[in-house]
Amino acid sequence: MQQRKGIRVILFPLPLQGHINPMIQLANILYSKGFSISVIHTNFNSLNSSKYPHFTFNSIPDGLLESEASTEDAILLSILNFKCAEPFRNCLAKLFLDVLEEPIACLIPDVVCCFAKPVAEGLELPTIVLRTTSVCSFPGFAAFPLLLDNGDLPIQKVCIFMAFSPVLACRLEEPVQVLQPLKVKDIPEIKTSKPEGLHELINRMVKQAKASSGIIWNSFEELEQDDELTTLGKDFPVPIFPIGPFHQYFPASSSSLLTQDQSCISWLDTQVPNSALYVSFGIIAAINEAEFQEIAWGLANSKQPFLWVVRPGLALGSEWLEPLPDGFLEMIRGRGRIVKWAPQQEVLARPAIGGFWTHNGWDSTLESLCEGVPLICQPNFGDQMNWNTFREKTGEREYRKCNKRLMVEAEGQELRMRTLNLKDKADLCLREKGSSCQNLENLINYI
Structure with a gap:
């Protein structure tokens, strides 16, 4: 922990789990480098400030109606950008009055919060935006x-x-x-009932990123293609800082919006190394009942141990496990475990985990690669479509076949070796003179 610099940085996350996690991880990184941290956040998906007593938290009203506060339609992003602008402006102006003894160096908002930079400009405050996904996915949005x-x-x-x-x-x-x-x-696929509004928001997001004072990426150079970084530098003539993987700086930290079931860790410790498949589709993705049942049969008939995260509401129209086939729980007894939510970083670090069946969220992808765990990919929306390892069309037979390929066949072993190579690169980039370590020092000096 570096000595306090007497300089404050203000961060503003987009209130979705895959965006909150990296923003809070970035806050911890900057705090460890001596900066004081203020976090502005919405009432929607409000943060638990008691977990981070070393930060100052400021909550703003988001004005969301009950019918609007749903992550099922990406139009939520446009609504938040419209309704949060004025409360954010008031909060930021108040912070300027409250912390005059400690100068504010910059604002770091999520790049999707397009209203934040114009508000900061009115206070002559520089804005460095955070992009919570990979560099290689951004050209699709920029297009x-x-x-x-x-x-x-x-x-x-x-x-x-x-x-x-x-x-x-x-x-x-x-x-x-x-x-x-x-x-x-x-080109990212976005599920929304109002595509025109979302396309306009993405247009604004790209323009704000180009006009910002810099872009921080939760990624690392060795994972991205050289031509992607070069192209990005030409199209976005601002300083860029790929300093990830963020979670590797403080692996134990968690800002989960759901309660994690820790009992699955002791269950995993009873399994043979590299034998269990971890299955989780994140906090937003939802699937229909037929696909839910196909996944269930694919897991049961694969004959492999598995840990399946079935978030309440994962199967459309159900509360939790009602759509499971009759007799399913008896069939998998002792071999499979189902929980509502899991401590994912801890799960992926267990020796028993031999593969991860995922929706391809960037946080999940990075966490898996950093543990050397290969992926079965079932992307759902947005930039999740940009990367895949094993990708199969729905159907119990295809799911079962894909599980077998990864867990027991030679192809899975080859993939595991390639993933372990990426794990080594992720470890090296954070060491002294590693790419992310150097980029972080550049960012600190820049701030």
Whole structure:
């Protein structure tokens, strides 16, 4: 822990789990480097300030109606940007009056909070934005303004699963003519009832990032392609700081919005090393009852031990486990365990875990790679579509086959070795003179 610098940094997370986690991790990193930390947050998905007594927390009203406070439609992001601007302005102005004895160096908002930079500009406060996902996914979002101008949105990702062959016959590999070498699959897919509003928000997000004083990335250079970093530097002529993986600085920290079931850790410790599949689709993704049952049968018939996180509401129209097939729990007794929520970093670190069936959220992807755990990918929306390892169309047979390929066949062993290589790179980047270590020092000096 470095000596206090007498300088304060203000952070503002987007109030979604996959954005809150890295923002609080970044706050801890900056605090460890001597900065004082203030966090502004919304009442929606409000943070538990008692977990972080070393930070100052400031809650603002978000004005969300009960019908609007749902993560099922991404239009929530547009609503938050509209309703939070004025409360945020009032809170930031008050902080300026309250901490005059400790100068505020900058504001670090989530890049999706497009209203934050204009508000900070009015107070002559520099803004460094945080992008909570990978560098390689951002060109897909950055392409939205040009695609909108050319009338190319929405792009139809039409896919047909060929019953006689495990091949997707679709447009996903086709190039986007105005943005080559980007392909259709590289354009993020966003589920919303009002695409025009969301496209405009993404347009604003890209413009604000380009006009910011810098961009922080929860990623590391060795994981990104050199041409992606080079292209980003040309398109976004601001300082960029890939200083991740954030969670590796303080692995024990957690800002989970749901209560974690710690009992699964002792259960995992009874399993053979590399034998158990961890299954979790994050805090937002939802699936229909038929797909839920196909996943259940795929797990049961794979004959592999598994830990399955079934978040309440994961299966659409159900409270929790009601859609499970009759006799399922008896069938998996002793071999499978189902919990409502798990301490994911601890789970992935257990020797028993041999694979992770995931929705491909960036936090989950990084946490898995940093533990050397290979992935079965079932992306759901947004930038989750940009990366995949084993990706299969829904169906119990395909799920079971995919599990077997990863857990017991030679292909899974090869994938495990490649993942362990990425784990080594993640370890090295945080050591002295590693890329993330040096980029973090650059960021500290820049602030």
